[in-house]
Amino acid sequence: MKYPRYTKKQDARCKLSKNDIKAIQVMYEQGIKREDLASRYKVSISAIRYWVDDEYRRKTIKGNAKREIAWQENNKELALAKKRKAKRKKRETQREEIILYRRGNYKKKINPH
Numbered sequence: 001m002k003y004p005r006y007t008k009k010q011d012a013r014c015k016l017s018k019n020d021i022k023a024i025q026v027m028y029e030q031g032i033k034r035e036d037l038a039s040r041y042k043v044s045i046s047a048i049r050y051w052v053d054d055e056y057r058r059k060t061i062k063g064n065a066k067r068e069i070a071w072q073e074n075n076k077e078l079a080l081a082k083k084r085k086a087k088r089k090k091r092e093t094q095r096e097e098i099i100l101y102r103r104g105n106y107k108k109k110i111n112p113h
Contacts (some may be wrong), residue, residue: 006017007035015041015042015043015047016041016051016108021051023050024037024041024048025051025052028048028052034049034052
């Protein structure tokens with residue numbers, strides 16, 4: 001299942017606008033604490049840290065990318081397992097139909113290949 005892609009404006013999870021982020025960065029450089037900024041903009045302290053600490057932001061993005069790759073690999077494995085199961089079921093069905101045909105209980109001729 002593919003999930004829709006939203007712009008930053010459409011994404012309800014993102015509470016901070018670009019202007020808010022710039023203002024937060026400026027205020028943080030002026031010495032205002034993260035806790036105060038978090039309460040002013042009604043977001044978590046880690047959200048403020050994400051926008052003011054470049055190293056933390058890089059680390060978070062890298063961690064999210066690793067999770068995404070792991071999720072995609074897991075999805076590929078699940079898809080392959082489904083295909084294998086479908087092939088197995090198809091072969092079993094074909095075998096049953098051939099047996100029925102040989103016994104004369106099945107009117108339609110089945111190609112085993």
